[in-house]
Amino acid sequence: MNVTKPKTIKNMLGSRKTAIIEPSRSALIMIDMQNYFLHPDLSPDATAGRSIVNTTVRMVESARKSNMTTLWVNWGIDDFDLLTMPPSLLSDFSNGSNSMSETFGSEMKTVNGIEPGRLLWRGAWNSELYGPLKPLHAEGARLGTDHWFHKNRQSGLWGAQTPLGLWLQENQITTLFLGGVNIDQCVVSGNMAFLMFTICSLA
Structure with a gap:
């Protein structure tokens, strides 16, 4: 693992x-910033989520300037996922119809x-990144600074062998x-422990 010059984060809360x-x-994880x-x-009521899009862009750009990877963690279901998902999760996303x-x-x-798909x-279109985040990710993918991870549970770290968890281990993050969206459940509820801070500024 290459070691670069450490960075100091200032103006933290607490x-x-x-x-x-x-x-x-270190890695910046952006969660579920999708059209859906x-x-x-x-999602007409998601005004709070849309209000942080510009902040998200600045966070990603700051991470790139500091040589830090950005990981986009998003729902991306396929046929195999449907066979292995627990019924309770399928029910949660069925609008109560089961x-x-x-x-x-x-x-x-x-x-x-x-046509959301x-x-x-x-x-599908509804699974794509919202607004300016789509070209932002595309640029990062071209530069090699950004990576995409599909998830099939609320948490991207729900088990020991998730793509995100394996990547973090292999890269010693x-x-x-x-x-992003619902960060309290979509990563933090995973069963892997990491040191987490609120990002304010990178000096």
């Missing part, structure tokens, strides 16, 4: 005002001329910065 991190062993959760035609025709992979209705399905 009793600890600064922290020193190693960017090469943020686009006004699909029907497979309403849950993951079901065809969503056209909204204002938009299958619900949170890999490659010890510090995570979390941003």
